[in-house]
Amino acid sequence: MNTAYRVWDGEQMHYWDDEGLSLELMGNEWVLWRDFGDGCRVSIAESHEEGTALMWGTGQKDENGKMIYPGDGVEFEERNLAQAFAGCDGPDFIRKKRIIFIAKGRHNVPEGFIKNLKVIGNAYETPKLLEDAE
Numbered sequence: 001m002n003t004a005y006r007v008w009d010g011e012q013m014h015y016w017d018d019e020g021l022s023l024e025l026m027g028n029e030w031v032l033w034r035d036f037g038d039g040c041r042v043s044i045a046e047s048h049e050e051g052t053a054l055m056w057g058t059g060q061k062d063e064n065g066k067m068i069y070p071g072d073g074v075e076f077e078e079r080n081l082a083q084a085f086a087g088c089d090g091p092d093f094i095r096k097k098r099i100i101f102i103a104k105g106r107h108n109v110p111e112g113f114i115k116n117l118k119v120i121g122n123a124y125e126t127p128k129l130l131e132d133a134e
Contacts, residue, residue: 004057004067007032008124009045023054030054053124058102062119072102073121073129 005016005023014021014032024031029048035041045052057067068074121129
């Protein structure tokens with residue numbers, strides 16, 4: 001089971017491995033807590049708050065080992081299929097770099113057409129990427 005998550009609190013992204021964080025799940029509701037170590041904890045974000053989002057990692061990582069989450073902008077190189085099927089392959093036959101945004105679940109980069117998969121931002125912290133995405 002993939003337990004990697006991140007939470008957008010409306011202003012900042014928090015990751016599952018950030019020190020002092022804990023995620024509490026209660027049915028369809030969730031709360032992200034920060035524990036200060038002295039028995040005091042504070043709610044950072046909750047599911048009912050507008051502008052917050054809980055995202056589970058897809059289980060897939062980019063070329064740098066970074067987990068891919070829903071909302072991530074992912075850049076990859078797409079091969080020219082006509083040349084690939086004709087037996088031509090190599091760096092000269094890469095058609096273009098594409099940027100797509102990841103929907104829920106597994107990344108939606110076409111299987112077999114991936115080279116240099118790289119997370120370049122997300123829709124929350126870098127919304128300008130949405131303009132560049134296909």
